[in-house]
Amino acid sequence: MEVYIPFDAVEPKRRLEPLLSASERRSLARAMLADVVRAVSRAGRDPTVVATGPVEVAAAVEVDERRLSPAVDDRIARSDDRVAVVMADLPLLTDDVVRELLSTAGDVVLAPGLGGGTNALVTRSADFRTDYHGCSIRDHRDRARAAGLEVATVDSYRLGIDVDEPADLVEVALHADGRSADWLADRGFHLETDRTGRVTIGRGAEG
Amino acid sequence: MEVYIPFDAVEPKRRLEPLLSASERRSLARAMLADVVRAVSRAGRDPTVVATGPVEVAAAVEVDERRLSPAVDDRIARSDDRVAVVMADLPLLTDDVVRELLSTAGDVVLAPGLGGGTNALVTRSADFRTDYHGCSIRDHRDRARAAGLEVATVDSYRLGIDVDEPADLVEVALHADGRSADWLADRGFHLETDRTGRVTIGRGAEG
Numbered sequence: 572m573e574v575y576i577p578f579d580a581v582e583p584k585r586r587l588e589p590l591l592s593a594s595e596r597r598s599l600a601r602a603m604l605a606d607v608v609r610a611v612s613r614a615g616r617d618p619t620v621v622a623t624g625p626v627e628v629a630a631a632v633e634v635d636e637r638r639l640s641p642a643v644d645d646r647i648a649r650s651d652d653r654v655a656v657v658m659a660d661l662p663l664l665t666d667d668v669v670r671e672l673l674s675t676a677g678d679v680v681l682a683p684g685l686g687g688g689t690n691a692l693v694t695r696s697a698d699f700r701t702d703y704h705g706c707s708i709r710d711h712r713d714r715a716r717a718a719g720l721e722v723a724t725v726d727s728y729r730l731g732i733d734v735d736e737p738a739d740l741v742e743v744a745l746h747a748d749g750r751s752a753d754w755l756a757d758r759g760f761h762l763e764t765d766r767t768g769r770v771t772i773g774r775g776a777e778g
Numbered sequence: 779m780e781v782y783i784p785f786d787a788v789e790p791k792r793r794l795e796p797l798l799s800a801s802e803r804r805s806l807a808r809a810m811l812a813d814v815v816r817a818v819s820r821a822g823r824d825p826t827v828v829a830t831g832p833v834e835v836a837a838a839v840e841v842d843e844r845r846l847s848p849a850v851d852d853r854i855a856r857s858d859d860r861v862a863v864v865m866a867d868l869p870l871l872t873d874d875v876v877r878e879l880l881s882t883a884g885d886v887v888l889a890p891g892l893g894g895g896t897n898a899l900v901t902r903s904a905d906f907r908t909d910y911h912g913c914s915i916r917d918h919r920d921r922a923r924a925a926g927l928e929v930a931t932v933d934s935y936r937l938g939i940d941v942d943e944p945a946d947l948v949e950v951a952l953h954a955d956g957r958s959a960d961w962l963a964d965r966g967f968h969l970e971t972d973r974t975g976r977v978t979i980g981r982g983a984e985g
Contacts, residue, residue, distance in 0.1 A: 668933065683935060686945065687952055687969070687977035705971035709952060726875065728890060731935040738893065745894055745916060762894070764912035770894035 572653040572673065572693075574616045575646055577639050578604050580624035584660070590737045590774075599754055603734060604628055604659045606749035611657065613666035614673065618657070621646070639703045650697055657691045658684070662743050662751035663729040672730065677723030679715040682730040683708045685739070690730050696720055740772045779860040779880065779900075781823045782853055784846050785811055787831035791867070797944045797981075806961055810941060811835055811866045813956035818864065820873035821880065825864070828853070846910045857904055864898045865891070869950050869958035870936040879937065884930030886922040889937040890915045892946070897937050903927055947979045 582593070583600035591599065604620065608630045611618040619631045621642055626632060635642040647654050655673060657664070672682060672691050679699055684690035687706035698718060702710045715722045732742045734751075743751050744762055755772075763773050789800070790807035798806065811827065815837045818825040826838045828849055833839055842849040854861050862880060864871070879889060879898050886906055891897035894913035905925060909917045922929045939949045941958075950958050951969055966981050 683953060686948055704975050706952070706969060706977045709969075726935050728933050728935050728938040731938065741893055745913070746890060762913055762916075764894075768911050770913045 572616070572655055573646070573650060574611050574618040574655040574657060574673075575643065576604065576607055576611070576618050576620045576630070576657050576659050577643060578620050578622040578626060578659040580622045580626045584734070586735045587737060587740075590740070590772075595758075599734075599751065600660065601626065601628070602750040602754040603662045606662045606747065606751050607657060607659050607664055609749060610661075610664040610666050610669050614669035616655075616669070616673070620659070640701045643701050643703070647694055647699060647701070648697055653693060653695045655691065655693045656701070658688075658733055660734045661690055661730060661732065662734060662747040662749060663732050665729060668727050668729045671727065672725050675723050675725055678720035679711070680723045680725060681708060681711055681715075682725040682727060684731055684733045686735070688733060690733050691725070694720075737772060741770055744772060779823070779862055780853070780857060781818050781825040781862040781864060781880075782850065783811065783814055783818070783825050783827045783837070783864050783866050784850060785827050785829040785833060785866040787829040787833045791941070793942045794944060794947075797947070797979075802965075806941075806958065807867070808833065808835070809957040809961040810869045813869045813954065813958050814864060814866055814871055816956060817868075817871040817873050817876050821876035823862075823876070823880070827866070847908045850908050850910070854901055854906060854908070855904055860900060860902045861904075862898065862900045863908070865895075865940055867941045868897055868937060868939065869941060869954040869956060870939050872936060875934050875936045878934065879932050882930050882932055885927035886918070887930045887932060888915060888918055888922075889932040889934060891938055891940045893942070895940060897940050898932070944979060948977055951979060 584596040587596050608618055608628055620628055621633050621635050623636055643656050678695050680693040681689055682691040687708055689707040689711050712722055744755055759774050760772050763771050791803040794803050815825055815835055827835055828840050828842050830843055850863050885902050887900040888896055889898040894915055896914040896918050919929055951962055967979050970978050970980050
């Protein structure tokens with residue numbers, strides 16, 4: 572089975588702008604990619620990073636400037652085996668969870684992400700087509716069923732937390748242990764609890 | 779094993795205030811409680827709701843006006859068996875996930891929730907004490923380890939999504955199928971995708 576990891580090499584993680592500069596966002600995105608590649612590799616697979624531009628990472632890289640869905644669909648259509656697609660912004664991912672994803676039965680296996688996303692999928696049909704824009708988990712479910720494909724879901728917090736917004740970095744600081752977590756710690760990010768008991772992430776002097 | 783479901787019967791879900799009136803927040807909180815009670819019951823357990831005031835629900839109710847941690851700790855201390863504590867605001871919960879929680883080995887089993895919470899725990903030691911305020915998942919881990927107790931974690935999206943903020947209702951509309959999801963649909967809530975592809979929940983005419 573091929574495992575593809577799509578990656579925006581140019582302007583990733585725009586919604587972290589309140590907290591991070593453009594160069595920091597690129598740097599954190601690469602740390603997250605390295606964590607995902609590590610998890611897949613430790614699960615015994617050699618992933619391929621499908622990047623919109625050149626990127627240095629411990630995996631094969633294919634540069635593809637197309638948008639996410641056509642770049643992925645092209646690889647699904649050309650494959651004669653199962654294909655897995657794992658997002659690059661899942662720093663909580665572990666090899667155990669990758670194994671669970673890859674071993675779950677179903678023509679199409681979906682792992683939901685926060686806010687309607689599809690953080691990972693496996694398709695055992697070369698006819699399945701993706702639509703990552705908008706509420707993709709619902710669209711992927713509907714498309715698979717309309718094509719008569721059996722859909723299974725992976726119930727995983729570690730697969731479900733993708734990093735898009737500052738609040739997601741709380742999850743990285745708490746539950747990840749790879750390069751992304753180190754990246755945050757090295758730059759002085761730490762958790763804070765406000766008077767309502769809510770946990771946030773901040774940078775600078777500890778509050 | 780006793781399964782306790784703590785419930786704020788008085789002023790629940792204050793962070794949903796931008797979207798829901800006080801009476802709607804109470805009503806939705808009861809729908810979510812009913813969903814959690816259903817999941818636990820279907821898993822073959824008779825849960826006990828520990829509520830800060832009277833509440834009508836298909837389960838035994840103990841009224842306890844204390845704050846969450848002392849109310850839970852008292853029950854752990856008095857128990858001579860394992861104790862499970864499942865939060866009342868987990869409308870994505872299913873009986874399969876409850877079974878996984880209750881069957882996971884470990885002196886203390888923790889299920890993380892968004893933002894540093896502990897959405898469910900099992901303790902097989904009557905000496906364990908909770909601290910639900912603030913970053914409870916970290917505090918619970920640290921306390922258990924300091925007491926020499928073995929800690930295990932349940933990796934579940936359905937356990938991890940507790941409903942505190944408007945964005946969490948997107949998850950309910952997408953991934954739940956009980957009273958809470960019906961509650962939202964009956965009141966005209968529906969999903970919207972903005973021009974950046976982000977999914978939100980709104981009420982009224984479809985956008």
